[in-house]
Amino acid sequence: MQVSRGRSRVGLRPLVGAALSCTLGAVFLAGCAQGAGSDPNALVVYSGQHVQTTEALVAAFERATGINVSLRSDDEDVLADQIVTEGSRSPADVFYTENSPPLQYLASKGLLAPVEPSTLANTPTRFNSPDGEWVGVSARVSVMVYNTNLLKPDQLPTSAMQLADPEWSGRIAIAGSETDFQPLVTSIAHTHGRDAALRWLEGVKANAASHAYPDNETVTDRVNRGQVALGLINQYYWYRERAQVGAGGTHSAIAFFAPRDVGYVMNVSGAGILKSSPHRSEAQRFLAFLTSAAGQEIIAHSDSFEYPVASGVTTAQPLTPFDQLQPNGITIAELGTGAEAIRLLQEAQLL
Numbered sequence: 360m361q362v363s364r365g366r367s368r369v370g371l372r373p374l375v376g377a378a379l380s381c382t383l384g385a386v387f388l389a390g391c392a393q394g395a396g397s398d399p400n401a402l403v404v405y406s407g408q409h410v411q412t413t414e415a416l417v418a419a420f421e422r423a424t425g426i427n428v429s430l431r432s433d434d435e436d437v438l439a440d441q442i443v444t445e446g447s448r449s450p451a452d453v454f455y456t457e458n459s460p461p462l463q464y465l466a467s468k469g470l471l472a473p474v475e476p477s478t479l480a481n482t483p484t485r486f487n488s489p490d491g492e493w494v495g496v497s498a499r500v501s502v503m504v505y506n507t508n509l510l511k512p513d514q515l516p517t518s519a520m521q522l523a524d525p526e527w528s529g530r531i532a533i534a535g536s537e538t539d540f541q542p543l544v545t546s547i548a549h550t551h552g553r554d555a556a557l558r559w560l561e562g563v564k565a566n567a568a569s570h571a572y573p574d575n576e577t578v579t580d581r582v583n584r585g586q587v588a589l590g591l592i593n594q595y596y597w598y599r600e601r602a603q604v605g606a607g608g609t610h611s612a613i614a615f616f617a618p619r620d621v622g623y624v625m626n627v628s629g630a631g632i633l634k635s636s637p638h639r640s641e642a643q644r645f646l647a648f649l650t651s652a653a654g655q656e657i658i659a660h661s662d663s664f665e666y667p668v669a670s671g672v673t674t675a676q677p678l679t680p681f682d683q684l685q686p687n688g689i690t691i692a693e694l695g696t697g698a699e700a701i702r703l704l705q706e707a708q709l710l
Contacts, residue, residue: 360428361398361428398427400427402641403450403638404428404430404645405453406431406438407437411663412661415657419657424641428645435458436461436538439454439461442454452632452641452645453630453645454633455628458697459628460545462493463691466631471632472492472631472636472639474492474493475647478494478646482496483669485691487629493630493631494646495627495629496629498666499625499626501594501622502591502592503590503614503615504583504591504592506589508585516616518617519621523562528568531570531587531590532572532590532591533591534574534591535560535709536573537575538697539626540700541701541704542700549693560706575593575596578596579596580600593626594664594678597611598664598677598678599663615679625686652670652672655668660675666678666681
């Protein structure tokens with residue numbers, strides 16, 4: 360396995376257009392190909408997923424199949440824009456993401472190939488591409504993280520909409536530039552309309568004030584330190600924080616909004632195959648492995664603290680059981696490409 364990385368933390372900025380990713384034409388494309396690995400026969404995977412988990416999946420796939428993989432890790436939006444810029448000359452065979460919108464973005468550009476039906480069948484239909492162009496691999500859910508010295512459970516809001524109210528001024532933290540934040544914005548706009556979503560963003564931005572951070576790791580850390588009372592994150596950030604600082608260093612907890620609230624959103628990680636891939640057969644085998652019992656068991660035991668969603672595998676980590684989650688019913692198709700959420704975030708000057 361050959362590995363190249365952009366940032367060590369991946370998949371956390373918005374899609375902002377391929378023009379920002381590349382202005383150097385063929386020189387840029389050549390550089391991308393070199394960055395993805397020098398073995399012309401290797402399966403090239405562009406990954407916006409957690410690096411450690413992805414490397415474990417790739418290593419197991421290589422052992423099981425004898426197929427070499429060249430792994431390039433960066434933010435999922437950066438990689439999506441890069442693939443659009445590269446077009447048919449992209450060295451990427453597979454695109455593996457943390458969230459569904461970047462995959463839907465590539466699908467909307469006609470850049471993804473159909474996934475084999477047997478692989479799609481490994482994952483429940485609601486977690487897959489509406490058109491069979493990518494397959495769901497794992498899931499996570501949005502939660503509140505709160506400092507247990509500053510807030511008690513009965514003081515928590517029941518809806519994300521309440522966080523724009525004046526009573527939360529100076530008491531909340533957000534990471535609006537995270538791609539993880541976009542599905543929540545889409546959920547609000549889908550339920551309450553665009554104008555309501557924009558008002559919510561403006562209210563939340565005002566309430567966060569100096570607690571608007573660049574990433575969810577910082578949100579989780581600042582809440583745990585007591586620098587702010589409450590933050591909006593996906594659940595796995597808190598579990599990773601607790602694993603790092605230990606029970607004695609953990610001064611925070613997570614809580615869900617009311618069942619099916621607009622802020623209670625399930626995000627799906629998935630993988631798709633580029634139409635331009637010269638290694639379609641190997642790429643199909645990789646997606647089949649990700650969704651197989653063997654691949655899902657790696658996710659189930661990994662320190663990414665995500666939920667496996669395929670082949671009937673359940674998490675081995677101490678997460679809230681998957682079948683007890685009660686997220687908003689917004690679908691993969693309704694979450695779309697994230698374009699509307701990005702426009703709203705830009706209007707609110709959170710991007």
